[in-house]
Amino acid sequence: MVSIKDIAKKAGVSISTVSYALNGSSKVTGETSSRILEIARELNYVPNAAARTLKKKESKILGMFLTDFKGDVYGDLLDGMKEVCNARGYDLVVCSGKQAHRMLPERMMDGAVILDHTFPSEELLEYARRNHKIVVLDRELEHPNINQVLLDNKAGATLAIEYLLEQGHKKIYVVTGPEGSFDSNQRMKAVQMVADRHDDVEWIKIAGNFKKSGGEHAAEQIMEEYKEPVAVFCLNDEMAIGLYNRITETEFKIGEHIHLIGFDNIELTRYMQPRLATIDYSKRKWGALASEQLIKIIAGDHIEHERIYVSLVKGESVGKI
Amino acid sequence: MVSIKDIAKKAGVSISTVSYALNGSSKVTGETSSRILEIARELNYVPNAAARTLKKKESKILGMFLTDFKGDVYGDLLDGMKEVCNARGYDLVVCSGKQAHRMLPERMMDGAVILDHTFPSEELLEYARRNHKIVVLDRELEHPNINQVLLDNKAGATLAIEYLLEQGHKKIYVVTGPEGSFDSNQRMKAVQMVADRHDDVEWIKIAGNFKKSGGEHAAEQIMEEYKEPVAVFCLNDEMAIGLYNRITETEFKIGEHIHLIGFDNIELTRYMQPRLATIDYSKRKWGALASEQLIKIIAGDHIEHERIYVSLVKGESVGKI
DNA sequence: TTGTAGGCGTTATCAA
DNA sequence: TTGATAACGCCTACAA
Numbered sequence: 083m084v085s086i087k088d089i090a091k092k093a094g095v096s097i098s099t100v101s102y103a104l105n106g107s108s109k110v111t112g113e114t115s116s117r118i119l120e121i122a123r124e125l126n127y128v129p130n131a132a133a134r135t136l137k138k139k140e141s142k143i144l145g146m147f148l149t150d151f152k153g154d155v156y157g158d159l160l161d162g163m164k165e166v167c168n169a170r171g172y173d174l175v176v177c178s179g180k181q182a183h184r185m186l187p188e189r190m191m192d193g194a195v196i197l198d199h200t201f202p203s204e205e206l207l208e209y210a211r212r213n214h215k216i217v218v219l220d221r222e223l224e225h226p227n228i229n230q231v232l233l234d235n236k237a238g239a240t241l242a243i244e245y246l247l248e249q250g251h252k253k254i255y256v257v258t259g260p261e262g263s264f265d266s267n268q269r270m271k272a273v274q275m276v277a278d279r280h281d282d283v284e285w286i287k288i289a290g291n292f293k294k295s296g297g298e299h300a301a302e303q304i305m306e307e308y309k310e311p312v313a314v315f316c317l318n319d320e321m322a323i324g325l326y327n328r329i330t331e332t333e334f335k336i337g338e339h340i341h342l343i344g345f346d347n348i349e350l351t352r353y354m355q356p357r358l359a360t361i362d363y364s365k366r367k368w369g370a371l372a373s374e375q376l377i378k379i380i381a382g383d384h385i386e387h388e389r390i391y392v393s394l395v396k397g398e399s400v401g402k403i
Numbered sequence: 404m405v406s407i408k409d410i411a412k413k414a415g416v417s418i419s420t421v422s423y424a425l426n427g428s429s430k431v432t433g434e435t436s437s438r439i440l441e442i443a444r445e446l447n448y449v450p451n452a453a454a455r456t457l458k459k460k461e462s463k464i465l466g467m468f469l470t471d472f473k474g475d476v477y478g479d480l481l482d483g484m485k486e487v488c489n490a491r492g493y494d495l496v497v498c499s500g501k502q503a504h505r506m507l508p509e510r511m512m513d514g515a516v517i518l519d520h521t522f523p524s525e526e527l528l529e530y531a532r533r534n535h536k537i538v539v540l541d542r543e544l545e546h547p548n549i550n551q552v553l554l555d556n557k558a559g560a561t562l563a564i565e566y567l568l569e570q571g572h573k574k575i576y577v578v579t580g581p582e583g584s585f586d587s588n589q590r591m592k593a594v595q596m597v598a599d600r601h602d603d604v605e606w607i608k609i610a611g612n613f614k615k616s617g618g619e620h621a622a623e624q625i626m627e628e629y630k631e632p633v634a635v636f637c638l639n640d641e642m643a644i645g646l647y648n649r650i651t652e653t654e655f656k657i658g659e660h661i662h663l664i665g666f667d668n669i670e671l672t673r674y675m676q677p678r679l680a681t682i683d684y685s686k687r688k689w690g691a692l693a694s695e696q697l698i699k700i701i702a703g704d705h706i707e708h709e710r711i712y713v714s715l716v717k718g719e720s721v722g723k724i
Numbered sequence: 725t726t727g728t729a730g731g732c733g734t735t736a737t738c739a740a
Numbered sequence: 741t742t743g744a745t746a747a748c749g750c751c752t753a754c755a756a
Contacts, residue, residue: 083511085749096727101751126533132456133749136732141453151485151497152478160472162732164500173503175496175683176472179485182494188452189404189513190464279614323674325417353644353674406733422735454733457748671751713744 084125093121102227104129135189144376145185145194146176147201154320154348162369170377175403193380195236195372199263217376219368221264229375231368235268236275238361238392242315242343243276245359245394250342250403251313252283257290257300257325259317266292269317269345290321297324304340307333311339311403319351319360321343326335326354328397342399356398361390405446414442439679456510465697466506466515467497467521467604475641475669482592483515487654488628491698499601514701516540516693520584538697540689542585550696551708554687556589557596559682563636563664564597566680566715571724572634572662573604576610578621578646580638587613590638590666609641618645625661632660640665640672640681647675653701663720677719684713 086104090097095114102110105119110118132394135141144167148156160176167174171372172192177185183201186194186209187322196206203223210216210227217229246254259266270287278287288303290296297316301324304312316322322344329336336342337356347362368390378385407421414421416435423431424439431439456462465488469477481497488495493513498506504522507515507530514536517527524544538550567575577594580587591608598606612616618637622645625633637643642656643665649722650657657663658677665672668683683711689711699706 083749088751088753097750098728098752101725101727103752109725114725126529127531128505128508130749131506132453132462133732134751135453136451136457136633136734136748137752139732139748141511143506145496149480151481154475157471157473160499164472168500168502173498173506175466175498175503175506177494177496178481179489182496184449185452185464185494185496190452190462208447212449279641317543318686351670352673353671355676404733407732418734419736419744423742426735430741435741451733454748457750458733458734458736460748634730676741 083130084127085130086127088125089118089122089127092125093118104118108260116148132199139189140191140192142172143191144172144174144373145191147194147196147198148172148176148178149200150178151199151295152239154346154350156365157349158365159197159369160364160397162371163373164369166373166377169341170373172377174372186216187212193376195376196221199260202237215376215379216377217372219372227287227379229379229385231375231390233265233363233368233390234392235265238345238363239272239315239317240276240300241392241394242275242345242359242361244374245396246313246315246341246343246400247276247280247283247314248344249341251311252403253284253286253312254283255288255289255300255312255314257296257314257316257321259290259292259321260328261289263292265292266317271394273315273346290317292318292320294320294324294327297321297326298328301325301328305329305334308334308339311341313341313400314343316342316344319346319358321356322399323350323354326358337399337401341401341403343397347395351395351397354399359391359397359400360395362395363390404451405448406451407448409446410439410443410448412440413446437446459536460510461513462511463492464494464496464512465694466512467495468515468517468519469497469502470519470521472497474670475667477686478670480518480690483687483692484689484694487691487694487698491694493694493698495694504607507537508533510535512600514697516697517542520581520586528666533620533623533710536697536700538693540693543608548700550700552693552696552711554586554684554689555713556586557593559666559684560590560593560638561597561634562713562715563666563680563682564594566717567580567634567636567662567664567721568597568601568604570611570634571664572632573724574607574631574633575604576607576621576625576633576635578609578611578617578635580611580613582610587638594636603619606625609639613639613641615641615645615648618642618647619649622646622649626650626655629655629660632662634662634721635662635664637665638703639677640667640669643679643681643720644675646673646708647679658720659720662722662724664718668716672718675720680718680721681716683716684711695714 160312197219210225344360351358424436531546665681672679
């Protein structure tokens, strides 16, 4: 490995002169500077990230923690993050799994964005207390070193339910996310509020998991209890897809016997027949905003929490009754 | 930031004793060791990654470079990689974009897996020469520090084309990937070989880009030239989907007027109506193998290149003629 | 304008 | 069994 020491030797100057030249300091003659730069290039010099990070106490790397790499939501979200990061001189690394958590407290990264409900809030708070900078996308967490960029779950769930009511549905299943999911809880709360105003409607809650399997299980239960057309609000699209898959294996028709709406507007929903009704929001903007907020708290700015707005996407998966 | 120095002070021992205790060396008494560990926990000590990396010249981090975060191929691939990495004591970070390249030569990571045709081979070779360890999934590159884990593109393309021929098709469009894509070139080569044996069939090549837009453009050209039913082999599923989308906006029917086959068997194809015929392979296995190979070359093992085998998935998007 | 030297937090060698 | 001390590669006062 070639270090500034090697360059210094070859150039016949001291390592500090090399360091200055490399960092474009004006303290060094244009002549020596260009000679040093030339030699550095000749030797294929690359600065050592660990040494720089150790000295400067910043790595210019931001982390993104995900539950897994499979989610369809992530593509645009990550591209949005990357764009902002790069524009601000940061690099983005995406990680998943408990083992990867260490990279935050060990200061491999200057901060992190969290979209992983399996990452314990207590752990995040602990990191925040030790002055690590964090943006959460999936929970409410109050600390000066933590910023929230949350979906407007309540608006989304309300839009979804009101759409079903508008279409005349009187029996509505709601398939939830996993225990402890903030998004799921928020959406359920909104559903409950609308439900309280409509006691002529029958409400049935089914415990789900935000994965396809949750939707499949819900489908079983719904078909078993089936008497007349019903509506189903799956609290995310992936479950809606699982439910849809299971239903289309049977005689039941989506949009006719079982009316279905999801949440997230992932790309796949466009290809479902009938098209899945769902709740849309800009994933790219979500990611971009998260990065911006993170960079701001790293810079020491005082900032407010942010919210991502949502809208209804109608689809033939919901018919009139 | 609390360092081993702080622990040493509080425990009344030297920093080297602390370091030994922390690393579970048997050179230190069980008693002092447990006292030190206790204090470390009290102080919320976390080792500093930069310092450790600087000293040990390894970070226990592997990188994965992708063209972008949107690809549907990636989910299982990355999960496969992560599983192997974690089992072997490594962490995986996923990156994208030119700016992120620096992390490899700067030794932020002990090695990297490349699935990004925009990453120049010359640059990779340069890194390999400087002793960085690399596994490539998307090109042939010979160097002791580079290992290849490649799809069996030729087998896949041959399977696809022979399936079309078997179904009686006599006019076959082939939509390619972007200029310079290894996968695209390999697949085209296989197509060409089959084509050479069948001069009763009309072959038409359309330049694509492995994205939806490529498929859409191809659709335009195909419809413009349309006289009788034709077959189309899109060299990846994403283009097949773009083509499919454009076609379904018209009077033409997939599987009737336009017979379509893709490559990759991404999840979305399951939901297309009619189901897309395509070429399947285990993305999870691909990722797992890539990680294993990378860890082996880091360990200094001498290994052979690997190949991922593929199979045909039939679908109603291809009918008999 | 350039050089000297100290230190970032660890690990590891050698003495004690 | 423990402690002093010298690296690792880089940055940056301060001195020359």
